[in-house]
Amino acid sequence: MSGKRLQPPAVLVLAVLACVCAATARANEDRTAPLVMQEVAAGIYVHAGVHEEPAAANRGDVANIGFIVGERCVAVIDTGASLAVGQSLRAAVRAVTPLAVCFVINTHVHPDHILGNAAFREDHPTFVGHAKLPAAMAAKGPIYQRALVREIGSAAEGSDLIAPGQTVVERSELDLGGRILELRAWRTAHTDNDLTVFDRATGTLWLSDLLFAERIPVLDGSIRGWLAAIAELSALPARHVVPGHGSLNLPWPQALAPQQVYLATLAADIRRALTEGQTLARTVETAAAAERGKWLLFDKYNRRNAAAAYAELEWE
Amino acid sequence: MNATVRVFLACTVLMTGALAQAEARKVSPEETAAIETSEIWAKIRTQLFGQRKIDPNGDSLIEFDIPVRAEDAAIVPVSLRTRMTATPERFVSKLYLIIDKNPSPISAVFSFTPESGRADIETRVRVEQYTPIRAIAELNTGELYMVARFMKASGGCSAPAGKDAEAALANLGKMRLRVDREVRLNEPNLAQLMISHPNTSGLAMDQASRLYAPAYYVRSVAVSYGGKPVFSADVDFSISENPHFRFYFLPQAPGELKAEVVDTRDKSFVARLAVGERSAPAATDAR
Numbered sequence: 001m002s003g004k005r006l007q008p009p010a011v012l013v014l015a016v017l018a019c020v021c022a023a024t025a026r027a028n029e030d031r032t033a034p035l036v037m038q039e040v041a042a043g044i045y046v047h048a049g050v051h052e053e054p055a056a057a058n059r060g061d062v063a064n065i066g067f068i069v070g071e072r073c074v075a076v077i078d079t080g081a082s083l084a085v086g087q088s089l090r091a092a093v094r095a096v097t098p099l100a101v102c103f104v105i106n107t108h109v110h111p112d113h114i115l116g117n118a119a120f121r122e123d124h125p126t127f128v129g130h131a132k133l134p135a136a137m138a139a140k141g142p143i144y145q146r147a148l149v150r151e152i153g154s155a156a157e158g159s160d161l162i163a164p165g166q167t168v169v170e171r172s173e174l175d176l177g178g179r180i181l182e183l184r185a186w187r188t189a190h191t192d193n194d195l196t197v198f199d200r201a202t203g204t205l206w207l208s209d210l211l212f213a214e215r216i217p218v219l220d221g222s223i224r225g226w227l228a229a230i231a232e233l234s235a236l237p238a239r240h241v242v243p244g245h246g247s248l249n250l251p252w253p254q255a256l257a258p259q260q261v262y263l264a265t266l267a268a269d270i271r272r273a274l275t276e277g278q279t280l281a282r283t284v285e286t287a288a289a290a291e292r293g294k295w296l297l298f299d300k301y302n303r304r305n306a307a308a309a310y311a312e313l314e315w316e
Numbered sequence: 317m318n319a320t321v322r323v324f325l326a327c328t329v330l331m332t333g334a335l336a337q338a339e340a341r342k343v344s345p346e347e348t349a350a351i352e353t354s355e356i357w358a359k360i361r362t363q364l365f366g367q368r369k370i371d372p373n374g375d376s377l378i379e380f381d382i383p384v385r386a387e388d389a390a391i392v393p394v395s396l397r398t399r400m401t402a403t404p405e406r407f408v409s410k411l412y413l414i415i416d417k418n419p420s421p422i423s424a425v426f427s428f429t430p431e432s433g434r435a436d437i438e439t440r441v442r443v444e445q446y447t448p449i450r451a452i453a454e455l456n457t458g459e460l461y462m463v464a465r466f467m468k469a470s471g472g473c474s475a476p477a478g479k480d481a482e483a484a485l486a487n488l489g490k491m492r493l494r495v496d497r498e499v500r501l502n503e504p505n506l507a508q509l510m511i512s513h514p515n516t517s518g519l520a521m522d523q524a525s526r527l528y529a530p531a532y533y534v535r536s537v538a539v540s541y542g543g544k545p546v547f548s549a550d551v552d553f554s555i556s557e558n559p560h561f562r563f564y565f566l567p568q569a570p571g572e573l574k575a576e577v578v579d580t581r582d583k584s585f586v587a588r589l590a591v592g593e594r595s596a597p598a599a600t601d602a603r
Contacts, residue, residue: 053471053472054471054472109473110472110473111472111473112472112473132481132482135481136477136481139475139477139478139481140475140477143389143444143475143476143477144473144475146445147469147470147471147472147474150469150471151471151472188479188480188483191479192479192480192481192482192483218472218473220473220474220479221479221480222479222480222483277496277497279393279395279438279562280391280393280440281381281383281393281395281438284387284393301387303383303387304387304388304470304474307387307388307391307393308388308390308391308479311391311440311556311557311558311560312479314510314560315487315490315492315510315512315558
């Protein structure tokens with residue numbers, strides 16, 4: 001703080017006033033205002049989240065989420081980080097089609113993708129996820145809900161976890177009427193519960209967080225597993241891809257390259273540090289330093305990724 | 317709860333967050349207050365130390381190295397180094413690690429002997445929320461010294477739970493005991509113990525059954541050299557999945573470094589490493 005310091009009571013009064021104003025404004029803000037969507041392929045609508053950490057100002061609108069419209073009904077894919085974002089996504093569905101939402105697909109456990117689930121409760125859809133999603137929700141969900149309140153405040157209200165009613169062990173299909181979605185459950189990569197969606201009609205591969213663009217990838221599964229998944233993914237034919245974070249018109253499979261380089265660099269740096277007997281605490285300060293400058297939010301996540309990778313690779 | 321109360325509560329949370337963000341590196345007055353007025357600590361203090369005097373300025377004795385923020389809530393490195401030359405008359409016999417806001421705050425109690433050479437320890441812990449975290453050194457003379465810090469929790473998708481529950485169980489009980497440098501007799505040598513174990517808290521509720529999975533974690537570690545204890549730890553699920561410890565031992569003759577681990581299902585695991593006159597770096601894997 002510069003200049004004359006405000007006395008604590010004055011700070012408190014100002015802060016409370018500012019908060020009350022903000023809260024009033026937020027309450028008046030129309031949660032039914034639809035999210036801005038891009039139709040990336042016929043009947044496939046995606047909202048691009050901002051490259052920021054969840055905060056009150058963005059309501060947690062930081063991930064790519066959207067929906068696919070069939071002849072019979074709609075499948076929503078991920079619901080955002082809060083009930084508020086989920087409600088705005090629901091409004092976006094309503095603006096496009098009167099068809100019912102029959103499925104809500106959760107691509108993985110991370111809160112920026114699924115804490116908006118409750119917005120669709122009244123549609124009585126089938127919630128769909130990886131076979132390991134329920135366990136991950138149980139282990140991490142309450143922590144995520146507390147963190148959301150810390151991060152976005154009152155906008156977190158009503159944000160809830162809804163466990164999947166249908167899970168995918170390896171592969172499965174969903175029929176939206178004249179439109180088949182192929183679901184695939186991956187082995188541990190970004191997380192231990194990553195699910196991808198392939199729309200046969202348009203050749204659109206919804207990768208969610210198995211692909212990060214522009215924003216630094218977050219490792220919460222297995223670095224070796226993710227690198228293996230990238231190799232497998234790159235062989236899949238797709239006309240369009242939807243990353244969990246980043247631009248919506250990425251060239252395929254070239255879009256995988258920056259993420260592959262980041263993870264491979266991180267793994268190589270950590271293996272070298274392990275050979276040299278370097279501790280975890282010191283390794284996280286230097287690993288993948290060559291990648292700084294290539295990614296948004298690098299300093300927010302690189303040390304964390306390095307810690308996760310170190311704890312995995314030290315057992316090799 | 318009416319709307320005004322809700323708004324006020326949310327605001328309190330917002331303001332707390334804003335204040336915490338304001339000073340990234342320095343300890344803020346709020347953090348100092350959190351450290352000094354912690355009710356949890358008051359209880360633990362009485363439970364562990366009664367009315368004994370604790371010197372709150374333990375920095376001269378303990379170097380306590382932790383990150384400002386728990387970047388990955390599941391793997392937070394903690395390093396404790398004692399700045400004192402141990403003698404049989406005066407040495408650090410115990411180091412306590414307390415994480416006030418964790419579900420089980422008394423996270424670890426490490427015990428040392430003159431055979432440790434150095435009462436230094438590195439491990440990794442889980443950190444649930446914004447919390448004071450403190451280290452207390454107990455000397456064989458009964459003196460107590462404390463160093464306290466404040467740690468910010470990670471946000472977003474970071475959680476204290478493990479990353480691959482199935483893999484953690486599949487590798488249960490695998491151990492690795494190693495020394496990275498040539499072992500020298502009559503001086504402290506660094507050793508490393510890795511234990512593959514899910515070390516779960518039992519705080520995760522199954523969404524379908526609404527039942528909690530039972531806690532399952534490593535509760536004790538005992539390391540000896542030539543049959544004499546050098547280092548032991550009473551620990552719980554505040555320690556990260558796959559518990560990891562770096563510690564010292566002071567060999568006076570060739571012998572065997574042996575680590576014995578017991579978990580909450582009374583399963584025990586043992587790893588041994590032979591140490592010669594001038595042993596090269598070595599590692600053994602045990603299952």
